[in-house]
Amino acid sequence: xxxxxxxxxxxxxxxxxxxxxxxxxxxxxxxxxxxxxxxxxxxxxxxxxxxxxxxxxxxxxxxxxxxxxxxxxxxxxxxxxxxxxxxxxxxxxxxxxxxxxxxxxxxxxxxxxxxxxxxxxxxxxxxxxxxxxxxxxxxxxxxxxxxxxxxxxxxxxxxxxxxxxxxxxxxxxxxxxxxxxxxxxxxxxxxxxxxxxxxxxxxxxxxxxxxxxxxxxxxxxxxxxxxxxxxxxxxxxxxxxxxxxxxxxxxxxxxxxxxxxxxxxxxxxxxxxxxxxxxxxxxxxxxxxxxxxxxxxxxxxxxxxxxxxxxxxxxxxxxxxxxxxxxxxxxxxxxxxxxxxxxxxxxxxx
Numbered sequence: 001x002x003x004x005x006x007x008x009x010x011x012x013x014x015x016x017x018x019x020x021x022x023x024x025x026x027x028x029x030x031x032x033x034x035x036x037x038x039x040x041x042x043x044x045x046x047x048x049x050x051x052x053x054x055x056x057x058x059x060x061x062x063x064x065x066x067x068x069x070x071x072x073x074x075x076x077x078x079x080x081x082x083x084x085x086x087x088x089x090x091x092x093x094x095x096x097x098x099x100x101x102x103x104x105x106x107x108x109x110x111x112x113x114x115x116x117x118x119x120x121x122x123x124x125x126x127x128x129x130x131x132x133x134x135x136x137x138x139x140x141x142x143x144x145x146x147x148x149x150x151x152x153x154x155x156x157x158x159x160x161x162x163x164x165x166x167x168x169x170x171x172x173x174x175x176x177x178x179x180x181x182x183x184x185x186x187x188x189x190x191x192x193x194x195x196x197x198x199x200x201x202x203x204x205x206x207x208x209x210x211x212x213x214x215x216x217x218x219x220x221x222x223x224x225x226x227x228x229x230x231x232x233x234x235x236x237x238x239x240x241x242x243x244x245x246x247x248x249x250x251x252x253x254x255x256x257x258x259x260x261x262x263x264x265x266x267x268x269x270x271x272x273x274x275x276x277x278x279x280x281x282x283x284x285x286x287x288x289x290x291x292x293x294x295x296x297x298x299x300x301x302x303x304x305x306x307x308x309x310x311x312x313x314x315x316x317x318x319x320x321x322x323x324x325x326x327x328x329x330x331x332x333x334x335x336x337x338x339x340x341x342x343x344x345x346x347x348x349x350x
Contacts, residue, residue, distance in 0.1 A: 016047075032057070033057075035059070038085070081120055109148055125165040131145075137266065197234065204231075209228075244331075246346055249347060270323045273321050275320055284313060284314055
């Protein structure tokens, strides 16, 4: 990682978000020459600047990835782009599909065009399990973002820019996660609103997410999707773990009701991180899947001869990787995972 990021100029779109800001914080350990944080919200930039206290090494740029001219200015002389900007809330995208397309699709096309124009070395995009065989607007737009970025291979010519994506499940403590909502409801005395107790989800911590992003940046050749194998829990057990932690830390809490509200529009019962078709062109390590571009004329670069360059990966067995079929995390491990996340506050606020 020292070789990967030392003395590099790095742009992080959506750099004030949960994942983006964690990427920035971790990048500072590797002595980059400059980090540019590109996002829309000046208040979040102000708050992050005070948390980081990184001086001139970090620049805060107001802008939207929809604005190609502004994005192009932000990308001047950049070596590496971490593309974390997106509309990611399922319900918001269901109600505002055109806005989701403008940000997640057109915005990603702007990233591609500006990366080519500025001769960026690498672009690492952040995707989601919702993009795998999508059933909602957010997932469809993120899948299309993956497709257009990875298809840039076919028209890049002699441009040096390389692209890859990483796919996440739910990230504990992120703004898109249900966990902060459960804690907030418990704090206010409201019922914990569970959509369906048997619903299953993949979960990972923010450090795990950032580690995957950095590994992708180090391992990528061009056109891969990196998928971390991650633990699974039911929503029922997630709510139960949070309630138990809240009671253990706040003995004055006697009872916290749970209310079943039913599946929301666009939600599905179980998530997928890898489809059967994708597994046909994927490699596998103990900790991740690496979906390779389906390019038959590139067998020498992406086939058996180069397996060792991906952490001694092996051919993936043809199977779908979904949250329904995976072993569920024991309640004790789930509680430990939640407690290990320093960004979650389980104390009672009155």
